[in-house]
Amino acid sequence: MKIMVVWPYLVPQYLEGAESAIWELSNGLVQRGHQVEIFTTCSGPPGDSGNGYLIWNNYLPRGKGEREGLVMWRFPVARISSAKARRDARRLQIQLSRQVGDLQANSKLTKILKDGQASLFQGWYEEERWLDGPARWSGKTALAAVSCGDTRYLKLKMLSPLRQKVTLSVDGEIKREFAFREGEEKEIVLEFPPRGRFVFSVEVEALFKPKLDERKLGVAVRSLACGSDGGERELGLGAGFRRLLEQAPEEPLSELLWERAESLGQNFSRLQDRLIGPPSPRLESAVYKEARGFDLVIGGRLPASTLSLAANAADKSSRPFVAIPCFLSRELTHYRISALQALLKARLVVTESPTLADFMRAKGKDVYTMWAGCAPSEREEPAGASFRERYRLGDRAFLLWEGGKAEGEGLRRAKESLSVLRKRGMDVELLVLSQGGGGRSAAGKGIRFLGKLPHGELEEAYAQCEALILPDVDLSFGASVCRAWMWGKPVLVWKGCGISSGLVEGGKDGFICADAMEFALSAEMILRNKKLAAKMGEIGKKKAKERMDRSRVIDDFEEVLRNLL
Numbered sequence: 084m085k086i087m088v089v090w091p092y093l094v095p096q097y098l099e100g101a102e103s104a105i106w107e108l109s110n111g112l113v114q115r116g117h118q119v120e121i122f123t124t125c126s127g128p129p130g131d132s133g134n135g136y137l138i139w140n141n142y143l144p145r146g147k148g149e150r151e152g153l154v155m156w157r158f159p160v161a162r163i164s165s166a167k168a169r170r171d172a173r174r175l176q177i178q179l180s181r182q183v184g185d186l187q188a189n190s191k192l193t194k195i196l197k198d199g200q201a202s203l204f205q206g207w208y209e210e211e212r213w214l215d216g217p218a219r220w221s222g223k224t225a226l227a228a229v230s231c232g233d234t235r236y237l238k239l240k241m242l243s244p245l246r247q248k249v250t251l252s253v254d255g256e257i258k259r260e261f262a263f264r265e266g267e268e269k270e271i272v273l274e275f276p277p278r279g280r281f282v283f284s285v286e287v288e289a290l291f292k293p294k295l296d297e298r299k300l301g302v303a304v305r306s307l308a309c310g311s312d313g314g315e316r317e318l319g320l321g322a323g324f325r326r327l328l329e330q331a332p333e334e335p336l337s338e339l340l341w342e343r344a345e346s347l348g349q350n351f352s353r354l355q356d357r358l359i360g361p362p363s364p365r366l367e368s369a370v371y372k373e374a375r376g377f378d379l380v381i382g383g384r385l386p387a388s389t390l391s392l393a394a395n396a397a398d399k400s401s402r403p404f405v406a407i408p409c410f411l412s413r414e415l416t417h418y419r420i421s422a423l424q425a426l427l428k429a430r431l432v433v434t435e436s437p438t439l440a441d442f443m444r445a446k447g448k449d450v451y452t453m454w455a456g457c458a459p460s461e462r463e464e465p466a467g468a469s470f471r472e473r474y475r476l477g478d479r480a481f482l483l484w485e486g487g488k489a490e491g492e493g494l495r496r497a498k499e500s501l502s503v504l505r506k507r508g509m510d511v512e513l514l515v516l517s518q519g520g521g522g523r524s525a526a527g528k529g530i531r532f533l534g535k536l537p538h539g540e541l542e543e544a545y546a547q548c549e550a551l552i553l554p555d556v557d558l559s560f561g562a563s564v565c566r567a568w569m570w571g572k573p574v575l576v577w578k579g580c581g582i583s584s585g586l587v588e589g590g591k592d593g594f595i596c597a598d599a600m601e602f603a604l605s606a607e608m609i610l611r612n613k614k615l616a617a618k619m620g621e622i623g624k625k626k627a628k629e630r631m632d633r634s635r636v637i638d639d640f641e642e643v644l645r646n647l648l
C-alpha cells in the first residue's frame with residue numbers, strides 16, 4: 084500500500100501521546116513493506132497566544148526527508164499578523180455573544196446539571212474573592228443554567244456600581260426590573276411558577292470600566308439561591324462553563340456540544356479553523372495535488388484543521404479516508420462543523436474514545452478501536468537507584484502522573500488526594516511528567532513537576548513507582564496506562580474520563596475513582612498492600628501484552644487498512 088499521512092506537526096525528539104502513536108504506526112507500516120509519506124509542517128507544538136489563536140513556528144527545515152524508509156514532507160507555516168488574528172478572535176467572540184439570547188440552545192445545558200447545581204456559563208467574569216465573600220461580575224448580558232428541584236423563586240444578592248435598572252428573566256418568559264442606586268448592594272427575589280430546570284438571565288442598562296482594568300462590568304452577584312416549599316438551597320458562584328465541561332457526564336455533554344457546533348454554523352467553524360491552524364498554504368496545495376497518487380489517506384488531528392484538509396483531499400481524489408481525530412470529549416475547540424464533516428467523509432474513524440465511537444456509529448460510520456500500543460521494555464529492571472538519587476527520593480514511595488493537562492480539575496483532584504494521603508500518615512510524593520507548561524503550577528508540597536523525561540529516565544520512573552495516577556479530565560490516547568501495565572504497575576483513573584476508565588477493569592488491574600477521596604483511599608490500599616499491587620500489576624501486564632503490544636497493534640491496523648482497498 085502507498086499511504087499518505089496528513090498531520091499538523093511531528094517532531095521526533097518531542098513525541099508523546101497522539102504524535103508518538105502516529106509515528107510508531109507509520110514506522111511499523113514501513114517495516115512491513117508499505118510506502119508511507121507524512122505531509123506535515125515545519126512547526127513544533129504550537130503555542131497559545133492567550134488571545135484566542137495559536138502561534139505556529141518554523142522549527143524544522145522545509146522539504147523532503149527520509150528516516151529508515153519513512154518519507155516526511157515538511158512545509159513552512161505562514162506568519163499571520165497578530166493584529167489580524169486578534170480581530171478574527173474578536174469576531175469569533177461576537178458570533179458567540181449572539182447566542183446569548185438563544186434560550187432554546189442554552190436551555191439544553193440544564194440537562195447535564197446535577198440537582199442543586201447552577202452553571203454561570205455566558206457573559207460572566209471569573210469568580211473573585213472579596214474580603215466579605217465571593218463575587219461574580221456580569222457583562223452587559225449574562226446567562227446561567229439551573230437545576231434545582233421544584234424551584235419557585237430565585238434570591239440574589241447583587242451590587243451595582245452605577246445607578247441603573249437591572250432586568251432579570253427566567254426562560255425568556257418571566258421578566259422583572261430592579262432599580263439600583265450607585266454603589267448599592269441589595270437582596271432581590273424573582274418569583275415564578277414552579278420549574279426544576281431553567282435558564283435565567285441578567286441584563287444591565289450600562290457598563291462600568293474600572294481604572295487600570297480592561298473589563299467592562301455590569302453588576303456583581305454576591306450570592307445565588309433557589310427556593311421552594313421545602314426551603315432554600317445555596318447554589319454557589321464558582322461553577323462556570325469550564326467547570327461544567329470538566330464535571331458533566333461525558334456522553335450527554337458530547338451530544339450537547341455537537342449540537343452547539345451545528346448551531347454555530349459554517350462561518351464560526353471557518354474562523355475557528357483559521358485561528359487554530361496550522362496556517363500553511365503550501366501544505367494544503369501539496370496535499371490536494373498529491374493525494375491522487377496514494378492508495379489511501381490518513382488524517383488527523385483535532386483541533387488542528389489538518390483533519391479537514393486530509394478529508395477534503397481524499398474526497399476530491401476519490402481515495403479512502405481514515406480519520407484519527409485524537410478526540411478530546413471535553414475540549415470545546417474539537418467541536419465544530421468542519422470537524423464533523425471531515426469525520427462523516429471517513430471510511431473509517433479510528434479512536435480510543437467510547438463516546439466518539441458511539442456517536443460515529445449512530446451516524447452510520449465504521450469505527451475501529453485502536454489501543455495506544457506500547458513496546459515492551461528492552462530491560463526487565465532498569466537501574467532505578469540512579470533515578471531516586473537524581474531526584475532525591477531516598478526510599479520514599481512515589482506515584483506517577485503522566486498524562487494530559489496537569490491543571491484544572493485534574494490538578495485539584497491530585498492535590499486533594501495527596502493531602503488526604505499525607506493526613507493518613509502516608510509518606511508519598513507525586514511526580515508529574517508532562518510536556519505541557521501548565522503542569523508547573525502543580526509544584527508544591529509533595530508534588531513535583533519533572534516535565535518530559537528522556538526515555539531511559541522514564542523507564543526508571545515506571546519501574547520504581549508504586550502506581551500510575553491519572554486524575555485527568557480528558558485524554559486522547561491511553562499510552563501511559565499501557566506503559567504502566569507493561570511495567571506491572573496498577574493504575575488509578577478518574578471515572579469521568581472515557582478513555583482511561585474504559586481501559587481499566589476496576590478492582591482487577593487498577594481502580595476507577597469518582598473523586599479525590601477515592602483516589603486517596605485506592606492509592607493507600609496499593610501502598611499498604613504490596614501483594615494486591617503486584618497482583619493488579621500482573622493482570623495489567625498480561626492485558627497489555629495480549630492486546631496493546633505495539634507490534635500486534637500495527638499488525639491489526641495493517642489488516643484493517645487492507646480491507647478498505
